[in-house]
Amino acid sequence: MRKLQLIEATLKSIEAHGFQGTTIVTISRLAGMSSGIISHYFGGKQGVIEAAVRHLLDQLKQGLLTRIAQAENPSALERLMMVVETNFSGFQRSSSVTTAWLSFWGQATHDVGLARLQAVNSKRLESNLRFSFRQLIEDPQKAAEAARMTAAMIDGMWLRSTLSADKDRSFKESERLCKEFIHMQIHRFGSLV
Amino acid sequence: MRKLQLIEATLKSIEAHGFQGTTIVTISRLAGMSSGIISHYFGGKQGVIEAAVRHLLDQLKQGLLTRIAQAENPSALERLMMVVETNFSGFQRSSSVTTAWLSFWGQATHDVGLARLQAVNSKRLESNLRFSFRQLIEDPQKAAEAARMTAAMIDGMWLRSTLSADKDRSFKESERLCKEFIHMQIHRFGSLV
Amino acid sequence: MRKLQLIEATLKSIEAHGFQGTTIVTISRLAGMSSGIISHYFGGKQGVIEAAVRHLLDQLKQGLLTRIAQAENPSALERLMMVVETNFSGFQRSSSVTTAWLSFWGQATHDVGLARLQAVNSKRLESNLRFSFRQLIEDPQKAAEAARMTAAMIDGMWLRSTLSADKDRSFKESERLCKEFIHMQIHRFGSLV
Amino acid sequence: MRKLQLIEATLKSIEAHGFQGTTIVTISRLAGMSSGIISHYFGGKQGVIEAAVRHLLDQLKQGLLTRIAQAENPSALERLMMVVETNFSGFQRSSSVTTAWLSFWGQATHDVGLARLQAVNSKRLESNLRFSFRQLIEDPQKAAEAARMTAAMIDGMWLRSTLSADKDRSFKESERLCKEFIHMQIHRFGSLV
DNA sequence: CATGAATGAGAATTCATTCAT
DNA sequence: CATGAATGAATTCTCATTCAT
Numbered sequence A, B, C, D: 001m002r003k004l005q006l007i008e009a010t011l012k013s014i015e016a017h018g019f020q021g022t023t024i025v026t027i028s029r030l031a032g033m034s035s036g037i038i039s040h041y042f043g044g045k046q047g048v049i050e051a052a053v054r055h056l057l058d059q060l061k062q063g064l065l066t067r068i069a070q071a072e073n074p075s076a077l078e079r080l081m082m083v084v085e086t087n088f089s090g091f092q093r094s095s096s097v098t099t100a101w102l103s104f105w106g107q108a109t110h111d112v113g114l115a116r117l118q119a120v121n122s123k124r125l126e127s128n129l130r131f132s133f134r135q136l137i138e139d140p141q142k143a144a145e146a147a148r149m150t151a152a153m154i155d156g157m158w159l160r161s162t163l164s165a166d167k168d169r170s171f172k173e174s175e176r177l178c179k180e181f182i183h184m185q186i187h188r189f190g191s192l193v
Numbered sequence E: 001c002a003t004g005a006a007t008g009a010g011a012a013t014t015c016a017t018t019c020a021t
Numbered sequence F: 001c002a003t004g005a006a007t008g009a010a011t012t013c014t015c016a017t018t019c020a021t
Helices: A002-021 A024-031 A036-042 A045-070 A076-087 A095-108 A112-133 A140-163 A167-189 B002-021 B024-031 B036-042 B045-070 B076-087 B095-108 B112-133 B140-163 B167-189 C002-021 C024-031 C036-042 C045-070 C076-087 C095-108 C112-133 C140-162 C167-189 D002-021 D024-030 D036-042 D045-070 D076-087 D095-108 D112-133 D140-163 D167-189
Strands: none
Touching (some): A002 A024, A002 A036, A002 A045, A002 A095, A002 B095, A024 A036, A036 A045, A045 A076, A045 A095, A076 A112, A076 A140, A076 A167, A095 A112, A095 A140, A095 B002, A095 B095, A095 B140, A112 B140, A140 A167, A140 B095, A140 B112, A140 B140, A140 B167, A167 B140, A167 B167, B002 B045, B002 B095, B024 B036, B036 B045, B045 B076, B045 B112, B076 B112, B076 B140, B095 B112, B095 B140, B112 B140, C002 C024, C002 C045, C002 C095, C045 C095, C045 C112, C076 C112, C076 C140, C076 C167, C095 C112, C095 C140, C095 D002, C095 D095, C095 D140, C112 C140, C112 D140, C140 C167, C140 D140, C140 D167, C167 D167, D002 D024, D002 D036, D002 D045, D045 D076, D045 D112, D076 D112, D076 D140, D076 D167, D095 D112, D095 D140, D112 D140
16 A cells, blocks of 8 residues: 555656655655655665666556456467567656666665566566467577577567657557567467477 | 877776776786876876776777778678677677776766767667668668667677676677578568568 | 753854864763754754754844834834844854854855855845945945944954954944944944934 | 066966965966066065055055146035045055055964055054044044944945955945045034034 | 654865965 | 866765654
């Protein structure tokens, strides 16, 4: 309840003031609460930041699960498309989220807690892709490679879009190219289709 | 001379203490100089940070130019390989540089100076790739797309390697896969070879 | 409450360390509070300085009002004496106040905020005097001149006393001479008495 | 030579940047010299400030002496007028000088060196006036009082003019009123004319 | 439980002084 | 003699954390 409001206020603050400019006061004011509440609920500033990262990761995970659940018995190819769509969903495109992601990456190298979370997320993306590719590409080696490349393509496209001037257009084009890349992979190596 | 030493100290400090933990004191101490020297040479902390980014961008630019100059009359394909090699060179893999890059990306969204530098760099990579792809792929649309995808692949692979546990292995594999991806593109669309 | 304590500490600090030697630390220490409190209450050092000036001006204004209120239906001449007495009252003679006034004058030429406050105060003294002189001197031109000269006499006497070695004696003598000067004026031009 | 240039630069700097904003760099830049030169010639910042005060006092002293020398055998009344004229001369009205005077007064209470210089100057003005008044007013007590009041009137008028919005007009009027005040004194007490 | 006033350590910046050239 | 690069102490301001109400 209040925790979630504070997490959302944290993302908003990072969007509005940047990671450096985000203080306990900017967060609590955006949440319409007192500054003391953050230490009370999260133990400190560090705590609410980590909680916000966890929230982003969870949104990504839940986004894919929801998509899969809504489709009935999706094919492997459909699942791959869903992975892409999830990573380029409106939520992941939103200013507050993109700015936060970038900041978190920068912090991750010096915060073991964030680093661990980041590693889990990174591996999950690749593993999700590999799972589906394996059903389409016979050679496990080739499937793993396809997953690895697709993961990089998704992250790279997302990164370049986030940092581009015309984000909306760029995100749209990125999603298209990622999907095309997946088809390219299957076309080349696929033998099980 | 002294300016370069301070820039290198800045990168070292970001590696050692993180972007947030980097202060004028950590930088000047690593450079073996007084704290006042930074304001004297760069006008302030902001100044030395921007100078450090410019330095990284310049290293990337010079790295490619040097590579091209050393080869005599490199083919378009060779040039593409050189772009990849430059982005995965030892310098770009070094801890101080990778941590700095990540931090800079995080800052770029709230610092117009850094944002501009980042935009220039991003466009240069894509434009370098497009230039070479155009000599190998007849359809300019396809060549542009190949450049765009390759740029994302390079950035994504670099990002994932930087954040991975076994960076060395990951960087090596990343370079291989990026090159393979270029070949894949030319194999599919190439008609001018 | 706390604001007033800080203002008094500011005056004490200027007395003890001079205007230049007065820092946020000397003020807060004299007030027995933390240094951060000044930014919290006054927005910064500049703020507490301006508040202190306002306080001095207010004391001067209230000093006269109180004096007038205590007397019942004072005559114009009595009011003129009260103006003099107020400007040479114990408060205005106190070290912390005299040092502060001198410093403020020095600052006023380069601080628009202080300059405005100083102008208000200067005009109030002259206008108070003019009001009473008009009831004693028929010619308004002469009354205005008397006010102007008396204001200068008061400021000049106060200034010279403040900077003199034997302040106490000098202030006493100054008050006497200022009053004598007023009588001199009325004796010369007065026609309404 | 160089010393004088630095003193003039000091006054210019106080005019341009205020007393607080005046640094060794602003002074030396205005003098077109290096920053080190000040320590070399005056031993430090404090030194050049004191030298500047001495310069102002000297200008005031010399101003009167020159005026007296130019007139041949001036009468006591003429000498009194000259004292007033000297204190309201163009030099004493100039921005760089007025700002400096005010700053010096503020400093004098916490700098024994400046305090001594200020005392000398203050006494000289009164003593100059007393010398002439004694030739016009028989009662030495009355003559001393006239000198004391005139000195205060001059300082007060100068102070109020310096701090007023329309300095030029105010200085002119001040000079007139000070002279009128002197005549008023002689008219009242004078018996030797 | 929630608030927000108060603390004080830490940061960037300024600047008088020094000293090698 | 003169310079100005380098130093580092001092200052202001920020802000995470604490705690009495």
